[in-house]
Amino acid sequence: MKAEKKASKKAVSSPQENTNQPRAPFEEVKFLHFSFSGIKTKEDVAYLQYKLLLIPEVLQAHIDFNSKKGTIIRLPYANFSTKLRELGIEPKYSLVEWVPYDEMMKRNFVCMKK
């Protein structure tokens, strides 16, 4: 039992669809491999990664403080570089590739790997 004592919201009278969320399965995802500089601490890098992952179109991400490299897996997103700059990342892309979604999933599903 979680004890946050907010009153429950009343049920909406007519169900409304939530149209803003990207829905699986997807066709393709973009792998962005990049390097960066200027972020001072490990905690800052981790927090940046958290803020990136809040974006619904970002499926997975890892930004590494020690190597100053990162990988983002995302869905189509207009002006993504602008978004990165807003978050404080000036990426230098080393590789950008479109990968079928199924291929990305196989990387997560151990049972599908040969």
Added chain:
Amino acid sequence: MKKKPIVSSVSQTYGHKLPYVTRSICPECKRPIAATMYAKSGKVFLKRKCKEHGVFDEVYWDSAAEFERARKFANESTGISTHNVCFTNNNGSNCPFDCGLCTNHHNHTALANIAVTNRCDLSCWYCFFYAKEGDPIYEPSLEKIDEMLKNLRAQRPTPPNAIQFTGGEPTLRKDIIEILKLARKRGFEHVQLNTHGINLANTPGLAKKVEKAGVSTIYLSFDGVSAKTNPKNHYEIPRILNECRKAGIGIVLVPTLIKGINDHEIGAIIDFALNNIDVIRGVNFQPVSFVGRMPKSLRQKERITIPKATELIEKHSKGAIKQRDFFPVPCVSSITDFIETVTNREQYTMNIHFACGEATYLFLDDADKVVPLPEFFDVERFFNYLNAHTKNIESWKSKGISHAKYVELAKLLFEINSCIDRKKLPKGLDLSKLLFDVLIRHDYSTLGQFHHKSLFIGMMHFMDLYNYDQQRVERCDIHYAMPDGRIVPFCAFNVVPELYRDKIQRQFALPWNEWAKSNPRTDPSYKYKRDAAKLSSEQIYKKTYLHKKKFW
């Protein structure tokens, strides 16, 4: 040769004396920040400072003395060889935002969870896990669930053999029986169903179908023995117990403990379980973890931690069950390390953080007196013997003398007997044989007999934003399988839901209207309504709640 244990930069202080530094997150903004674990006024606190939101100083454990006792059981693990997020550089350095499982995770999945729906036919005010009207409905298909099950079983070196299906309310799925059968088909030996149980009570024959499908245990919400403390299913509990009795399926009661709300019933809950020991296998208390933001004054009023709960158990049971009868979960590593050394095979381990959970076993003697396991079995001495023999065998092996293990085994058999107080040993329990079977013959079938004659009492304290400790997340072995192939620790999945639970369920959900159209015979907005007066007038209700024995 023992594998090298994982020690991350954060975990270098794991098992150290207080004070020590660990890592946490800011409860307001989720920024990872260094945190100090320290003792003050007999308690253990977790303190950290966010540069934006200030200082947070939270009770971590109510007893520094108990923390010190538990710390002795800190143990290191050797990780897993199959990682589900292995694209470039994901080494878990940004824990808990790198799940999962990343290359830094210390433990294999011991108990896997799969959420099979976010629908629920109750509307408990404190619950954020169910879809409100109009919300997208998350219900992975049978094929997707099968994929998740296979993914879990592909874990190496040790795949999980225990799975729990949860929700929402999983019994709302019309294909729940097929789902349960799938788990057995994929090799899970222990299948649990996490439920409020009302549908088991009200659907004749469902409990038997669930049992036939392979469920070993019903993991049943049960927050108290009164309607006030357990509004969720108080009136249906008698029927639920009866249906499970008829079906031959065991129940573990799962009370969430909140100080000032239901902690006064902690003794009564165990008493209730003992009265129904024929069908109740255990009680797994879960000290409350708070969802979202909560003012400090309210947290102080309602926060209860493991040592406070075990102290209350000692008080309410009038000393029949003592605080020292509880041992941290990783204590069993003495047993698994020993078996691993003898057999040279990787064993199932439960090397979670020593502060995550504790447990004991209760037996009833001929006079119906409650006898905790440590009262007739010197648990600590037994573990010490095991640890010494493990070390000796490894030493002999390193010198190429592997057959020396038989000498160590023979010594152990003699020592096991010296740990047993036969005057207090419950009749009919052949503990020597049981330990011999497990340790020497590696035959675990007799464990079923052990569980049948005992009541497991456990404590599992899942974290929230205020007591979040990265050293615990890294070691977690209760994991959720997600439909995108990742496997995520419980306290990342639920404490950072915006990255895991909620995000992934939104990705894989159907809009409300679309789900309703594709399930025309099911009303997704259906909510259960009870006739409490009728239920409480039934003979079975009176027998369950009113006419019972008091054990203390």
